Amino acid sequence: MSGIPATPNVVASPIPTSHGEIWLLPDDSGDDLTQKPPKQKASGLSAVVTSLRYAWGEAGLVRGTLPLLQVNQKDGFDCPGCAWPDPDGKRSSFDFCENGAKAVAHEIDTRTVTADFFRKHSVAELSAHTDYWLEQQGRLTEPMILRPGATHYEPIAWEDAYAVIANELHSLASPDRAAFYTSGKATNEAAFAYQLFARQYGTNNLPDCSNMCHESSGRALTKMIGIGKGTVKLEDFGKAELVFVLGQNPGTNHPRQLTALQESKRNGAKIIAINPLPEAGLMGFMNPQEISGMLGVATQLCDLFLQVKINGDIPLLKGIMKQLLEWDDAQPGSAIDHDFIAQYSSGAEELLTDLRAADWDTLVERSGIDRESIRTAADWTRSTEKIIICWCLGITQHTNGTQNVCELMNLLLLRGAIGKPGAGPCCVRGHSNVQGDRTMGVWEQPTQALLDQLQTVFDFEPPRHAGFDSQRTSLALHRGDIDVFVSLGGNFLMALPDTRFAAEGLAKTRLNVRIGTKLNRADLVAGAQSLLLPCLGRTEVDLRQSSTADGQQAQFTSTENSMGVVQSSRGRLKPAASGLRNEVAIICEMAAAVVGDRAKNDWRAWADNYDLIRDGIASTIGGCQGYNEKVRQPGGFYLPNAARERVFNTPTGKANFTVNPVPEETLLPNQFAMTTVRSHDQFNTTIYGKHDRYRGIFNARRVVMMNAADMQALGLSAREKINVTSHHQGETRVLLDFQAVEYPIPRRCVAMYYPEANPLIPMGSTDASSNCPSFKHTAVTIEKAAGK
Incomplete structure (x- = not known):
């Protein structure tokens, strides 16, 4: 695309930033929607063929095949997809699924995004493309900076990038004017180092993706x-x-x-x-x-x-x-x-x-x-x-x-x-290490016991007040109370509800920083400055200069699955580009630039030797004693879980029954309950393609799945263009030009794809206890699109 179309078909007007007008949800629906009957069974030969076709298409025959033989193996790497556990004993040589294969292929992509790419494309122009298109451009290869008032990213040296971060963080009136977001893909070593860095800096603002899911x-x-x-x-x-x-x-x-x-x-x-x-x-x-x-x-x-x-x-x-x-x-x-x-x-x-x-x-x-x-x-x-x-x-x-x-x-x-x-x-957890992130201390409401242990082991006074979770971080960004936002992976913008509100908040910062493997829309909705710090994937070998041996030594990381098993993860592939660094090393080098000699731990040494981080984990996190030794055991080790033994560590010392009322009926006449769903061609916010094979929906994502009787009552035919309006406490939000499709769903219920439906979901509609956004229940009305 040579430039932004004069009147692009988008669901909302662009938001103004100091780097140009940025589009949030370009329309990629087209008129190619086709529908088949939903499948009644999953996997089989078609899943295998689809897996291999996607892997070979992204990475080629050799590079696309070898990692599939290493994923989820005891001497291989942990799948960057979901957190479903691996067998303790013997494992199949092909211990992966279709979406796991897609997650691996997405990471080992042979296409690269270089400085030349950013010279050709302004951030405004890039925003007119879909999220799928952005990620399909390939792997990020070198640090990039979007300077104040600039329209294009440009290269920056690693140490200069860390200096920008340090200067901005040191200039804040309070450490709580910074927030450090974590994706569930971050490994245990990265998560532990990240939360320690944030607390040494002085804040518990540690929002993470678990705030929005489990x-x-x-x-x-x-x-x-x-x-x-x-x-x-x-x-x-x-x-x-x-x-x-x-x-x-x-x-x-x-x-x-x-x-x-x-x-x-x-x-x-x-x-x-x-x-x-x-x-x-x-x-x-x-x-x-x-x-x-x-x-x-x-x-x-x-x-x-x-x-x-x-x-x-x-x-x-x-x-x-x-x-x-x-x-x-x-x-x-x-x-x-x-x-x-x-x-x-x-x-x-x-x-x-x-x-x-x-x-x-x-x-x-x-x-x-x-x-x-x-x-x-x-x-x-x-x-x-x-x-x-x-x-x-x-x-x-x-x-x-x-x-x-x-x-x-x-x-x-x-x-x-x-x-x-x-x-x-x-x-059943979603992202591969979202449970491990919490175990490692990534939480905006840490226990006093954890803070006490951090103080003892690392000889500093951690902040004691609660920080912001993901939803509260978005609110703080929108108020202008967060000046620096750092993201360890993920796509914070597109994972949140109320997409426009979230984007307006991110655009108010002085500095956004994201550590990741590929470009996404959060990189385009920048504050005054924005940094892209490219990292290695789990599939790739991580060589760091050793201070105790000649030459470089291969490092490994670890993760925790849904059932509390901690296992090692060792990449074997050649990195997508020279100069890429593991997210662990990036965090440690960033921390060295920011907290420096104030830290008892040697952050530079940690960047080169992850065993030192694991020693810190062993000294700090309950159940992780002997971490370095245990994680090297084939298959890893189980973390303690007293409830498995009918020991319930609650205030009563017992398992506590609760009384939970039937939720009130909140739908008004002519309203529907809308739930968001993922298609078979995506993982969280990452879109692998435009097909939802099992549901029989192809070549489109801007659809609303409806009961046939409800469509008839509204006078809607299949594929008819509709507008969807959400309703919450007198507020309305509108998405235009979606297509109605008949689907076997209960009356007065509809389903839409995430994240396309996120703009409809109110930022303030959350669970009273967990503050988790209500992605699965939003009141909406549906009407025919004007002139359709």
């Missing part, structure tokens, strides 16, 4: 069982007798989970899927590791599909528990584990009183599930004690997300289904 899970689990993590191990799936999968699409977002669910089924377990959309990965699985799977033979996974209304989970779970209680009242001990409740729990009577008072008609109407189906789910629940409940963002991203998680925990506790083989909560 923060509700952490709050609920900590309150109820004393640890903000699930208790299930991968081996438990083979021992379970009943598995619930709630608010989750494993076929797209966590495909390797399908293998675990297949093992559950083959060992006799029943699976209940609860979701507003009938996702292919909930129904059937063609295991690509097996000949039958490659030939299209699927294992039926779902025994009972409960298609709840959006945010109908609490009334459904309450209905299952009410039915259990009615049976138990009639025959004590037949449906509730009273021995577990008496010995290990607190607060059961309050819950039982609430269940007895619950109105069946309300539970059925609000959940959208008929009484007989609820009875069936309850009957399967009372007939087994080995129950696993899995959940993801469909549960957590609500204004009552924490209560949603609390309610599913209530169900497990009523059955005593925790702290024994084949049972427990399985919080």
